[in-house]
Amino acid sequence: MAPKAKADALVQKSPAEFFAENKNIAGFDNPGKCLYTTIRELVENALDAAESIGELPAIDITIEEVSKARLNRIRGVEHHGRLDEQLYQDFETEEAKKKRVAKEAREQEKLKKLIEKHGEGSKEVESKRKELAAAAGAAKPGANMRGNLFYKVTVKDNGAGMSHKDIPNMLGRVLSGTKYGVKQTRGKFGLGAKMALIWSKMTTGLPFEITSATPRAASRSHYLLDIDIHKNEPAIHLEEQLPNPDGWHGSSLSLTIEGNWSTYRSYILRYLRQIAVITPYAQFTFAYKAEAADDNKSNLRIAFRRRTDVMPDPPAPTKHHPSSVDLELVKRLLRATPAKTLTAFLQKEFDRVDKSLAARVVDEMQAGVEGDMSPKDLDEKQIVRLHQLLHEIRFGDPTGKHLSPAGEYNLRLGVMKELGPDLIATHQGDVRVFEGHAFIVEAAVSVGGKNVKPGINVHRYANRIPLLFEGGSDVITKTALRRINWGAYKINQATDKVGVFVSIVSTKIPFKGAGKEYIGDDVTEMVAAVKAAIQACCLQLKSKIMRAIAAREQKQRKKILSKYIPDVANAIHSVLERMAAAAAAAGGAGGGAGAGAAGGGEEGEAGPAAKRRRTEAGGGVLRDELGLLPAVAAKEVTAATLAARLSEYVERIDTDMALEYQVQQGLAAGEAKAPLYLMPLSASRHCHGPEVHTATCVVRLLTGYT
């Protein structure tokens, strides 16, 4: 008989263990991505911390390369040479070496043939070279060994700091934070900084170093902190309070982790550039320090300067909207409320519930529930009934006053400073609601600019943080690429350099996953709001683009007309010369004093009538009403005269058309119109009236006419 299977042993995991084993859920996928996410989490905490006290953020970010040798010195690990080379992954056997060399020779032969066929520098040769270089790297023995890719990451801010006693729990216990309330914040889960610490613990074993001071604190807290993953508890290596003579406030957080700068460099820089776009009132400095101080090729220093002191109003905490709460939350609120009566509880804990509405909700509960009973006395069934009613009754929508969008001004400024586009339009949508949470969508669409690829370049933001990964499934990308008919707005989706910036702020962003990488495309309200915001920008751009096209066409027309003026003037002049000569000859034959008409002319026509002569040339009849022919004959009208008059004419119709066009556009665009009264110059004036500022000029009115 087969032995009876042993029941699996029950194991419980701490949240820290769970996240350590499932790092990717929080955006910690591979060493490169971990470096990126660490920076991101620390920068977002820094911004939240500064904005929470109304301070214009000033954030310094440093990534310092740490070689394995240096890391080992820091960790006190002794260096030993290799005893047995053959044990190591980078050891190459004779046979493997022979194979590699033969393969390399074959590839070189292929390259030679390509050079003969297409020539040195051709596309084919260059791509083969790249392929060979990559293959050479991959074929190196031990190529997949993890190299010395360690980095000390430090982020310093001028924010609110943390109170001394809270630091261990805030930064050493997974799922602990101060941002769980109903409030728009960049952080949400109480996880990011701890994930960075877990990653550091898993790869270098070095602790978090934290220095922090709250505003007006007499001392700075200094900690070396670790996390006990099994217990999900902070483990303190060093705790001290240092003097704070200059009254500094803020935090400096530092971690040493494994990473990969070369593969994630572009993401990190893109992230910083995008956060600079949405936060133009913040100042960021970024420094990458290579292990060798004189490695100028690797060392990097970038400053994203502050461009405005106008900071959006800070988001305010709000109450739960009745339609957003689940049964568990209702129970938790009932347990925790300081309210003494049920009516007061409803009024105090929920958004959009005033005293009279609270009383009506209580009446609706029936079954013996009274408004003055204690919320703690509700039994299980009554709580279920209350929860159901909260979802069935129509409450007013959340107002969205507690939200803090970047604002069209900031968004426009940010895009202009980072991209310098040719055209830009911005739009802020109305407050909308999903699942009882208010949200606002803002958008900017730009055309042209530096470092912008042709096509639709989508930039996504959620609660003012840039989202760089997993864009394909995001509501913003999908809407921009699939739901907007760009052609209808005179934008060429394939060749124009279009920047689409969409920012969503809300007390609840429907992120997919704790990594906060993308927003689901399944919230109908959000899809509609994103589409409307992009379309509103496109509509503004369309009229700008049409104006630009018309101006370009006009310029082009003028250029073409001007180009032909000399030829046309010469041609006309030579025809006129010939006609003048013919007229002179005909006049002579007719015996009139140079005034006779040829062919169809009246016999004996003379005097003033001679000025309006008819000349027959080549079977046609020309009526010289202006008396041009004698002027041509007398060389008073030359080709140059004709060219000058033609130029004048082209210039005039250009100005007339431009003026007419501007007037039409002004009227169509509904620009500010103000009645102006023109007085005869003879009217005497006593004093100056107000100035009228229009889009194109300032008109000063004169008053006090007599």
Ligand SMILES: Nc1ncnc2c1ncn2[C@@H]1O[C@H](COP(=O)(O)OP(=O)(O)OP(=O)(O)O)[C@@H](O)[C@H]1O
């Ligand atoms: N630079 C800082 N200044 C002040 N407080 C900070 C700073 N960094 C972290 N904190 C505090 O530590 C808490 C935990 O931070 P952590 O990054 O782990 O999570 P979070 O920001 O709350 O949420 P999320 O996981 O979504 O980022 C924060 O809620 C905040 O109160």
